[in-house]
Amino acid sequence: MKEYFIKSLPVATGYLTLGLTYGILFQAKGGSPFEALLIATFCFAGAAQFIALEFYKADYSWTFLFITIFTLNLRHIFYVLNKIGLFQKNWKRTYLLMALTDENYGMMSFYDEVNFTNNEWFKVFALNHFYWILGCVAGSMAPATVIEMSKGAEFSLIALFIVIFAANMKRKKI
Amino acid sequence: MTITEKIAFTLILIVSTQLTRLLPLIFQKSFSKFFAHKFFKKNLTDLIIFFLIVYCYRDFSTNPEYIIRVAVGVYAFAIHYLFERTLLSIFSATAIYMTLLKFIAS
Numbered sequence: 001m002k003e004y005f006i007k008s009l010p011v012a013t014g015y016l017t018l019g020l021t022y023g024i025l026f027q028a029k030g031g032s033p034f035e036a037l038l039i040a041t042f043c044f045a046g047a048a049q050f051i052a053l054e055f056y057k058a059d060y061s062w063t064f065l066f067i068t069i070f071t072l073n074l075r076h077i078f079y080v081l082n083k084i085g086l087f088q089k090n091w092k093r094t095y096l097l098m099a100l101t102d103e104n105y106g107m108m109s110f111y112d113e114v115n116f117t118n119n120e121w122f123k124v125f126a127l128n129h130f131y132w133i134l135g136c137v138a139g140s141m142a143p144a145t146v147i148e149m150s151k152g153a154e155f156s157l158i159a160l161f162i163v164i165f166a167a168n169m170k171r172k173k174i
Numbered sequence: 175m176t177i178t179e180k181i182a183f184t185l186i187l188i189v190s191t192q193l194t195r196l197l198p199l200i201f202q203k204s205f206s207k208f209f210a211h212k213f214f215k216k217n218l219t220d221l222i223i224f225f226l227i228v229y230c231y232r233d234f235s236t237n238p239e240y241i242i243r244v245a246v247g248v249y250a251f252a253i254h255y256l257f258e259r260t261l262l263s264i265f266s267a268t269a270i271y272m273t274l275l276k277f278i279a280s
Contacts, residue, residue, distance in 0.1 A: 014261055030175065035184060042188045051226065052187050058175050062182055066190045072226065073194040075219045080198040081206055098195050152272035155243070158230045159250045159264040165223045166254040166263075 004120070007111065008127040011103045015131040018160075021153050022049055023139015028147050029056045033140045040136035044099055044129060047164075048072050049136075050157040079105045092118040099125045102164070238278050246271045 019040070026036050043049060048069045055065045079100045086108075087093040096118065104125055116124075175183075198205040231244065250267035257263070 017261075017265065035180065038184050039187055043184075043191045045191045047226075048187065048191050052183070056175070056183060058179065060179070060183070062186060065183070066186050069187060069190040070194060072222060073191050074222060076191075076194040077198045077205060077209060078219070080195055081202075081209060084199065084202065094199070097199050098192055100195060150272075152275040153268060155246065155271040156264055156268045158227065158243070158247060159267040161223055161226045161230065162247055162250045162267075163254045163260055163263045165220065165227060166251045167258065167260075168220050168223070170255055170258065 001123070004123040004127060007107070007124050008131070010110075011107055011128045012131045014103060015128060016135045018046060018156065019132050019135015020139040020142070021150070021156050022046075022053075023136045024142050024147055024150050025050075025053055025139075025154055026056070026136070027140045027142065029053055031056060031140060033137050036136045036140035037133065040133040041129075044132060045073060045076075045101055046132075047102070047157070047160060050160070076100065083108060087121070088118050090118060092122045096121055096125055099129055101128075104128055239275065242271065242274045242278070246274070 022040075023033075023036055027033075039049060051072060052065065052069060055061075055068075079102075080097050083100060083105065084093075084097065087096055107124075107128075108121075227247075231247070233240070246267050249270065250263050253266065254260070254263035
């Protein structure tokens with residue numbers, strides 16, 4: 001277990017802090033910890049969850065929300081097509097592909113030389129998933145003083161997009 | 175928000191996200207063919223992210239808050255381009271933005 005824990009550490013710091021930020025913003029918009037738990041568990045997509053916060057108000061457009069989130073997550077198609085060959089065909093593969101976030105994809109690419117089976121990746125992914133849920137739920141239950149202190153924390157969303165963009169630009173050597 | 179809207183919000187979020195991961199699994203062959211096109215492979219992600227950044231900066235104005243947001247955005251891009259430390263870029267930029275916000279408020 002220790003090996004998987006160490007593998008998940010770089011993602012852990014990111015997920016816990018980003019998750020906390022998400023939870024705090026979600027609470028500030030009027031969301032409950034239970035909703036945060038559901039969304040973090042079954043949606044499990046950082047950028048999408050953040051951008052969806054903009055819709056979390058009365059009379060939002062259902063269609064527009066769907067189109068926005070679907071378009072934003074189109075990149076997952078490439079992630080799935082890229083990594084699908086590395087997994088054996090069993091039920092754990094379905095989970096692994098459904099949990100293939102930016103960070104998990106990045107982590108898999110980082111441990112390029114590691115020849116993990118589904119079972120081993122499953123443990124690492126489950127740990128990462130757990131950090132994200134923990135961060136989101138803890139943030140959504142944070143006391144009011146924390147919310148007051150965290151004014152401006154929503155910039156982390158813009159920073160996240162800029163960082164993804166900068167990383168892609170650098171990879172293309174522009 | 176009504177309870178229906180809350181339930182719909184959660185469901186739409188889950189379905190629209192997981193569809194992008196399940197569709198290529200179900201229609202693996204046709205998706206591999208369609209998205210093997212060079213343009214998609216190269217530019218689609220960048221385009222989406224670029225439009226998202228534009229979306230975040232859509233409320234154009236000359237008030238100090240907006241100028242700070244642009245300046246810190248440029249900082250985040252530069253620092254990530256130079257050091258490629260995701261956490262450093264995101265959290266130093268956010269910390270600077272939060273500090274500057276408190277500074278102009280006082």
